Amino acid sequence: MNLAWTQDPNLLAAALSAFTPFASFALIMLFTRSHARLSAGISIAAVGISLASAVFLLVRNWSLPAPIQITGRWLISGDIHIPIGFLLDPLSLLMLTIVATISCLVQVYSLAYMAGDPGFSRYYAFQSLFAWAMLTLSISPTMIQLYIFWELVGLASYLLIGFWYEKFSASEAGKKAFVMTRLGDIAFFLGLLLVLLHFGNLNILDMNGPQATERLSPVLLTVSALLIFGGVMGKSAQFPLLTWLPDAMEGPTPVSALLHSATMVAAGVYMFARIFPFFSHSGNAMTVCLSIGTITMLLSSTMAMVTRDIKQVWAYSTISQLGFMVMGLAAGGYAAGVFHLTTHAGFKALLFLCSGVFIHHYETNDMFVIGRHGGRGLLIPMICMTLASAALSGLPPLSGFFSKEAIMGVLAGQRNPIWLAAGLMGAFLTAYYSFRLIFIILRPNLSEKVRAETHGGHGKGHHAAGLYWVMAWPLIILAAVTLVLGFFQGPLEVFLSGSQTVSESHGTGHHAWLPIAAVGLALAGTGLAWLEFGRNGAAQVGFVERLPALRALFANRWYLDHLYRRLLDYVIYGTISNLFTRNDRRVIDGAIDGMCRATIGSGRLLSFVQSGMLQYNLMVMFAALALVALGFYFLG
Amino acid sequence: MTPLQNLFDPQLLAQAAFAVVVIFTFTGALIAVLPRNILYNVLGLILCLTGVGGIFLFLGSAFIALMELLIYVGAICISIVFAIMLSRPLHLSLPKRHLPKVWGAFGVALLVFGVLVTIISRTPWQPAPVRSSDWSVTTLGAYLLTRYDLVFEVMSIVLLVAILGAILISGTSGRRSS
Amino acid sequence: MNSLTTYLFIAAALFIIGVFGLLQRRSLIGMLIAIELMLNGASVNFMAFNRFLAPDPIIGQVYTLFIMGFAAAETAIALSIIIAVFRRIHSINIEQARDLRG
Secondary structure, eight states: OTTHHHHOHHHHHHHHHHHHHHHHHHHHHHTOTTOHHHHHHHHHHHHHHHHHHHHHHHHHTSSOSSOEEEEEEEEEETTEEEEEEEEESHHHHHHHHHHHHHHHHHHHHHHHHTTTOTTHHHHHHHHHHHHHHHHHHHTOSBHHHHHHHHHHHHHHHHHHHTSSTTSHHHHHHHHHHHHHHHHHHHHHHHHHHHHHHHHSOOBHHHHHSTHHHHHSOHHHHHHHHHHHHHHHHHHTTOTTSOTHHHHGGGSOHHHHHIIIIISHHHHHHHHHHHTHHHHHTOHHHHHHHHHHHHHHHHHHHHHHTSOOBHHHHHHHHHHHHHHHHHHHHHTTOHHHHHHHHHHHHHHHHHHHHHHHHHHHHHSOOBHHHHHHTTGGGOHHHHHHHHHHHHHHHTOTTSHHHHHHHHHHHHHHTSSSHHHHHHHHHHHHHHHHHHHHHHHHHHSOOGGGHHHHHHSSOOOOTTOOHHHHHHHHHHHHHHHHHHHHGGGGHHHHHHHHTTTOOOOOOOOTTTOTHHHHHHHHHHHHHHHHHIIIIISTTOOOOOTTTTSHHHHHHHHTGGGHHHHHHHIIIIIIIIIIIHHHHHIIIIIIIHHHHHHHHHHHHHHHHHHTTOOOOHHHHHHHHHHHHHHHHHHHHHHO | OOHHHHHTOHHHHHHHHHHHHHHHHHHHHHHHHSOSOHHHHHHHHHHHHHHHHHHHHHTTOHHHHHHIIIIIIIIIIHHHHHHHHHHOGGGSOOOOOOHHHHHHHHHHHHHHHHHHHHHHHHSOOOOOSSOOOOOOHHHHHHHHHTTTHHHHHHHHHHHHHHHHHHHHHHHHHHHHHO | OOSHHHHHHHHHHHHHHHHHHHHHOOBHHHHHHHHHHHHHHHHHHHHHHHHHTOSSTHHHHHHHHHHHHHHHHHHHHHHHHHHHHHHHHSOOBGGGOOTTOO
16 A cells, blocks of 8 residues: 555646645645745645546546545544545536636636735635645535534635625634534534444445445434435525625635535535435435525525625526525436536636626625726626626537536426425526626616716726636636536446446426426526616616615525624624623632632631730630640540 | 647747638739739739748748849839830729639639649659768859859849840830830 | 748748739739739748758748849839730729720
8 A cells, every 4th residue: 555556647736736735725825925036836726736646536537437536544442434535527627627626726716816915825826725735625524524614614714704804894704604504513523423324334335335224223224314404504594594605705806706606515515425325325315405595596586685785696696596406406306416516617707707707806895887988898808707607507519508508407397396396586686687787788878978987996997818718718718717617417327337226306398398498487587687787768667676675685694693693792702701700700700709708718717816815826825725634634 | 748848849840830821822822813902913913932941941941932022022013014014004994704704813823733733643753762861051052153153154144134135125115115 | 930831821821822813913013012922922832831841941931032032023014004004004903904895
């Protein structure tokens, strides 16, 4: 095993892919903090190596008969063996490639976006940290290793969201993200412990195998599945732990593109897909996951309809699409869910990167202001964003159309039509809010140009041409991917099901009207958006915004944040921490103060003996003397 | 014998005299501690010490009885009288008795008495097997200068140091406080 | 009159009258008087042992002389201390001398 690792190309590639970003992180943090360009170079080189290794692994192991697991001894306690190593099977290789590709593109993009920032090296160090954590998470063979790197990914997210830490809202957002995902992770860990106790180990292949039903009772399966799903709820921002993701937009836009659209939040969905056979043993758990996914999808779509911030729209959209992926997986569509994860990574990263170009250029997040200042003048971002929005809405022949159809097909296969109805409604809303944004930027309300001119700072038109193309090429690459990825659905499904013995529900083909209905709804949403925002003389007020109560509801995120604030204040601060504070002050401090007071008090009490009165002392002396004499007489 | 002779029986006379002496002693002792007027106390002490001298007489040593009268009554009590005269406590108001203290003192005294009585009555007192009967003053003097010479010398030195110390304390403290 | 225990009881009674006086009197001179009583009780004790138990009758007498000499010395010193204390606290009430109060 010692020398063999250099000779096994799979292992070598996996190790390179996983560890070079860590080496880059260590190098940058320790040595090259002051050299910005060098740090960026190291980081991009590392992630480039990772990408090359990932692609190599993917191509080499395209038709794999069985998953390759390479592990070494790590934790051994009695009967429990938890190894450390890599698991190479279609799903993990696919995820590895997605993460490596998008990390590489985002890091190249960041060269231009973060240029001139004083924390440039620190940024690239954290990007490398994230890349290491996410890549190793993808190829973890055991749930414990996955959990460890899950937490590391959360750490990288915290560091990157609060990157501009002098800004109070940014550091608050980082804290909120970390704490909220932590809440989900508690449930996740409890679920893992439950499985470990009853199942014996946390090996993913074992958990996916037939032994799970043998060793765990149905109740136990459901409970542990639901607890583990708590982790998905936290990390992938499902209801009710979804309010951290919009706030996470405080971080730099490339970070939002990488972490909070394509990869980190997808880790939850990835984990779901990873132990999909384990989850699918419990129908009740799957139903609960399905409903949570549906609620998430619809709720966040409504929130996206009223916001003015360009990044918030895509944040809510991410939450919604993650809900949609969870719906697909929970309904039994393994390949459909994973395919949508792949395509979503592509076009959502593209959307964020395009928005980043606008934000960088106009130094504002407000879509109305960007529109008024002539945002449509930036051609490449505008075209790419329109393309990506169309993909998001599910318009053919883009990749989004194929992946959304796959999930709709799975939903149609469910007995209860409510899920499909929700999915179609979600498609309508998605098209509406994405094209709302497009039309606001494309066709600004020029009657407000007077107000626009009183704003200072028309934007940075002095971009160096080189920097602009550094930002533009990742956009072009991702747009190309979005265009063609849809046609790879077939090969990908074959690839994914290569070594899976999972029972999927294939809904496609049974309902021919489904694609037509979905596309029709998407077009209807687009049309409504054009009606309200796009055509000449449009009022640019959405139908929801005309109802102030509804608008307030959606804008305040369905008052979820208020609910959390109340919960914190009353339940946690009011009762639990109040209890502990009182205990600390009255019981613990009180005990110690009481001891002090007792000491002083008893001292005061006893000090009356020292009255200074000679005769009292003499009395005691004589009495003691007499008694001692008596004692000696009788005992001596 | 005639009843008058019976009355003047030496043994009876001796017992009566002993009783008188003991009564003097205890009366004097009680006068020395109970009244609050200090002159009464001193006079009671004089009475008591005279009685103790009488007891010493009964205990066989006339010399010691006379010494008692000389030293205690003649010197010590007189110096106490002088101290009373010099410090003039009679002019100060007599403080009221603090009853708990009195009862405490009484209790402790009773306790000590009880212990002493217990020990005295329970011990089998054994006289020494060989007892000399030489009670003369000559022998006492000879012993004081030969065998118990140290006592004699130490007493002298102690008295010297005491006088010097008394002069020093009352002399310098007077200068300091004025 | 002719038994040891009589004289021992007398001595004990003198001693405890002295103890009572010592513990109860407020005036310093009163306490001194009580101390003299105590010393005399001890002397009577020694003389009683001397008369009834001792092999040599000289020893008790020497001891009693010793006690008397010391009593004299002690009285001298005690009186001068009383005068010094009086000059300080302007009273011979022992309850006034409470500087060592805790």
